[in-house]
Amino acid sequence: xxxxxxxxxxxxxxxxxxxxxxxxxxxxxxxxxxxxxxxxxxxxxxxxxxxxxxxxxxxxxxxxxxxxxxxxxxxxxxxxxxxxxxxxxxxxxxxxxxxxxxxxxxxxxxxxxxxxxxxxxxxxxxxxxxxxxxxxxxxxxxxxxxxxxxxxxxxxxxxxxxxxxxxxxxxxxxxxxxxxxxxxxxxxxxxxxxxxxxxxxxxxxxxxxxxxxxxxxxxxxxxxxxxxxxxxxxxxxxxxxxxxxxxxxxxxxxxxxxxxxxxxxxxxxxxxxxxxxxxxxxxxxxxxxxxxxxxxxxxxxxxxxxxxxxxxxxxxxxxxxxxxxxxxx
Numbered sequence: 001x002x003x004x005x006x007x008x009x010x011x012x013x014x015x016x017x018x019x020x021x022x023x024x025x026x027x028x029x030x031x032x033x034x035x036x037x038x039x040x041x042x043x044x045x046x047x048x049x050x051x052x053x054x055x056x057x058x059x060x061x062x063x064x065x066x067x068x069x070x071x072x073x074x075x076x077x078x079x080x081x082x083x084x085x086x087x088x089x090x091x092x093x094x095x096x097x098x099x100x101x102x103x104x105x106x107x108x109x110x111x112x113x114x115x116x117x118x119x120x121x122x123x124x125x126x127x128x129x130x131x132x133x134x135x136x137x138x139x140x141x142x143x144x145x146x147x148x149x150x151x152x153x154x155x156x157x158x159x160x161x162x163x164x165x166x167x168x169x170x171x172x173x174x175x176x177x178x179x180x181x182x183x184x185x186x187x188x189x190x191x192x193x194x195x196x197x198x199x200x201x202x203x204x205x206x207x208x209x210x211x212x213x214x215x216x217x218x219x220x221x222x223x224x225x226x227x228x229x230x231x232x233x234x235x236x237x238x239x240x241x242x243x244x245x246x247x248x249x250x251x252x253x254x255x256x257x258x259x260x261x262x263x264x265x266x267x268x269x270x271x272x273x274x275x276x277x278x279x280x281x282x283x284x285x286x287x288x289x290x291x292x293x294x295x296x297x298x299x300x301x302x303x304x305x306x307x308x309x310x311x312x313x314x315x316x317x318x319x320x321x322x323x324x325x326x327x328x329x
Contacts, residue, residue: 004117006128010042012085012136016077018042022087024124026104036093036104036121041072041086048082049235052137053228055087057110057144057194059094059101063210064143067224082237085133091122098214100147111189113197130197139173139204139235142194143224146212152309152324153274154210154223155181155250159195166202173206176234176242177227181308183326184251188258206231213312250326256302259323263297265289267316269323273309277301283323286316301325 009020022038053071055064068088075084089095091109093102101108107122115126134140146152156177158170175182185207190196198205208227210220232238252258261267266287277283278301285296299322309324316322 044083045077050083056089060147148214152209157183251329
């Protein structure tokens with residue numbers, strides 16, 4: 001495989017505090033020899049673990065972006081042992097555009113792993129992350145929320161794995177984050193996710209979902225900031241004890257937990273985010289927009305579960321996931 005076209009303006013092996021860029025050549029009408037410039041901060045103090053902290057994998061998910069920009073302003077080398085790599089806006093073009101995907105190539109970064117150094121701009125970035133940043137890291141925290149189209153209860157998550165010792169290490173990291181909920185997640189597209197690229201290298205991976213709707217709240221930013229510090233403490237990079245808080249243990253067990261609309265129209269929820277629902281209970285109705293006098297289509301819970309996520313816009317189309325369910329574990 002060829003070398004990555006991306007170069008870093010920071011030295012990952014140098015002690016101290018550095019702010020710089022990942023520079024990806026991008027020739028376009030406005031700049032013949034232009035670059036996509038992804039901001040990065042490296043904080044290092046001697047030997048020790050490396051923690052990679054990322055936000056903005058999707059450009060309309062703001063809790064991670066906000067908390068990591070704040071961390072880059074406050075974290076100093078003398079506070080840590082080891083190395084912290086901070087990339088607050090992984091898909092920088094998408095962040096600038098306020099969109100889930102990149103406006104430059106339509107790339108959904110979190111569906112482009114392990115990437116390709118000769119591929120699209122987004123695939124080149126995924127390749128660099130996989131081969132260069134993940135490879136030098138021990139723990140990776142990728143902070144997500146629901147973006148403009150979803151609202152999710154704040155949780156930290158990992159996955160079921162064949163290697164139970166590795167699964168336990170990842171779960172311990174997710175629990176250390178300290179979100180109100182800690183989940184095992186069944187993914188719909190696992191092989192192309194950042195999660196898989198990290199776990200495939202045997203590195204501890206922690207993900208989150210921290211509400212959404214294309215905005216932040218003081219509560220969700222505080223959860224992100226506290227969780228980041230907790231992960232750094234758990235990894236042995238930041239001094240102090242993990243701030244333990246109550247967290248409910250749940251699991252998104254299978255694909256049926258993602259409720260997908262087979263109709264288009266106006267979405268009415270009959271239960272609220274965070275409600276427990278019974279098997280067969282109506283959780284939402286969809287009303288046809290093309291005629292009156294038409295009864296709504298009803299969607300029911302496939303099993304007893306907690307409504308942990310819901311579609312944010314009321315307008316829904318065929319194929320949209322409108323609800324996410326989780327069960328106790």
